[in-house]
Amino acid sequence: MKAYKDMSKEELLSIKKALEEEYKEAEAKGLKLNMARGKPGESQLALAMPMLDVINSTSDMHTVLGNDTRNYGDLDGIGECRKLMADMMEVEKDNVIVCGNSSLNIMYDTVARSMSFGVNGSTPWCKLDKVKFLCPVPGYDRHFKITELFGIEMINIPLGTDGPDMNMVEQYVNNDEAVKGIWCVPKYSNPTGISYSDEVIKRFANLKPAAEDFRIYWDNAYCIHHLYEDTQDTILNILDECKKAGNPDMVYIFASTSKISFPGSGISAIATSPTNLDYIMKKMTVQTIGHDKINQLRHVRFFKDIDGLKAHMKQHGELLRPKFEAVLNTLEEELDGLEIGSWIKPRGGYFISFDSLPGCAKAIVSMCKDLGVVLTGAGATYPYGQDPLDSNIRIAPSFPTPEEMLAASKIFVLCVKLVSVKKLLEEL
């Protein structure tokens, strides 16, 4: 196929006309599809329904150690659930606190705690003139919303195919004491789907932060969320690497079962060094008497162990794969060679990231919406909702059926083409 940019005005006008015909037909169909958020689909939720049977009125409600999960106690989570989450996060049980239903809430609390009380004895961030976070972009909008809410200045760091630009990361972290954190989704990154290389992770572990209270916010949201059985990403263990590098306290790891069992009714955990855990527990004991231990027990009794979790996620992968492929195949069939967009084929996670021609993302998202296909707002993948190039669009294929995803993808590529043609014509 000929690239749009190499076409004459006449060629572009002729394509535009054809696309506008397609647009009218699409409009007439009156689709109503939502690809905005990484919501598991109906078939994925169904996989976890038997979990609701493992705890019932006849169940022994005690932990292996004999604690009654129905009563107060076990602030850091029941032992067997800490073990399960530790195995999933590839750390030791003693590095883990199991919390409530939301890892996002743990991240929020971790930032909020640092604002109010500092980190392990450092000055509370609310007492500082300036606090900065590094934000690999494109990234997860809800991370950025947290730091924005607390008035933390966010600095864009380009995310490549092997991780963030580590020269920039080192430059900032090792020299600017105001830089207190970096948001990372190291595996099957939200939204690009890339995983950090060993070299990148080693460079992370070997940072020499100017700020004693600098921490890496390692949101390993998609740690076992593979799309394929044969080609899976693996990443280095950041906690081990930090320890080896003499930075044992430098990372907080977050994870949850929101996209394994049920969004909203899963369990979440934070993994970090014993020193960090001690500090967190001292504050957490004031915040709550404990998390939902019956739900922790339910998860352990259902999944049993890490093998159970992995077997369950294999089924998720099988359900998600056709949806991802519906998008990826459509992109390839319809856009390959046109040079009006690029994308990465992810091996796991929840998203496909699409980069349009500069200045086109908002228009594409808006046009899709007019045709009944809701995408994540353009710009959402950047701090403050501002994509400097207006080119990144996050596609979330999980919620619709494969058939719906195919229909939505066709609308998407139509909009990409039409917006791009118009843009190129304007620039002639």
Next chain:
Amino acid sequence: MKAYKDMSKEELLSIKKALEEEYKEAEAKGLKLNMARGKPGESQLALAMPMLDVINSTSDMHTVLGNDTRNYGDLDGIGECRKLMADMMEVEKDNVIVCGNSSLNIMYDTVARSMSFGVNGSTPWCKLDKVKFLCPVPGYDRHFKITELFGIEMINIPLGTDGPDMNMVEQYVNNDEAVKGIWCVPKYSNPTGISYSDEVIKRFANLKPAAEDFRIYWDNAYCIHHLYEDTQDTILNILDECKKAGNPDMVYIFASTSKISFPGSGISAIATSPTNLDYIMKKMTVQTIGHDKINQLRHVRFFKDIDGLKAHMKQHGELLRPKFEAVLNTLEEELDGLEIGSWIKPRGGYFISFDSLPGCAKAIVSMCKDLGVVLTGAGATYPYGQDPLDSNIRIAPSFPTPEEMLAASKIFVLCVKLVSVKKLLEEL
């Protein structure tokens, strides 16, 4: 019985000798009982076990409005659960957000939010030189721990049999702009068991706070936690009263089902004005994607409505009553007329508050511990753990069996007597 204070040295010495014999006998028994925390007992937990059957793998997981409780959404809670909690809290559904498993966590978050962001646009408290909270005493130690953690200065307000000393409350709230809140347990107060009178509540509602961001933190933890069917306390609706008085935004009400269904696996809620709710929701939407809606559905399907809740709590009352009576009867039989302690007979809630002779509480708690009976630490019912008179002791009768409570109560009165006799002898 003759009051200890009216006895001669010889009489006291003779009593002391007899008590020391009793002490030795008690020591030999090697009891091991815990009356430290308001933990529901085994028999109470058993009442809620059928709740674990109402949601299973064959259940329709949708709300009345058709939302899937298994997926993201409904940040403010599912409608039918907001209705249930609203009925329990005697407010309208539109005044309620249903949250996670812990009302303490909502209170913590409410204070934390005010520290970081202020209240509905006011200056963040962390930017102020001084923030003060009024603390009716004796009160709930976990309230005081929250304000202590945030460096908020706590001011003791004596709690009478009809509520806090309102002259003092008005004096502080209406004149000191640094006073931003007051912790209240208005019904079956923790630990004294008293309920606020209509007059007290009307005076609360008619406060004229010097600070625009002053709020009443109304922890209605024991709203339907009656011990008796015939003699139940009722309190005025603070939200209505505040509205009538032109202070619609002045109160946050907190409640949970921790002591109705399961501690740690219940649901919690905050009720307040629409203006306050709007502000809270704007922050909460950054903090979490949502709370555990399956557990909300489980609660609604099990309790059905407020009548279901009340019927359930009637059974709780029946189980708790003999435990309370074991303590109260022992206190009456053993201490009446000795003038070495006073207590109030509560009609609901979770505690009995005992006031010893000044300077005796720590020694009594310590002696009980030596005899194997663990009580809440003396001083815990006061801010900073400092009871100026060293006289208040909180007794939590819920967890042991009635027989154990009787045995523990006998130890308790023995220690009260022995410590008091020693104290009086020292003062001769």
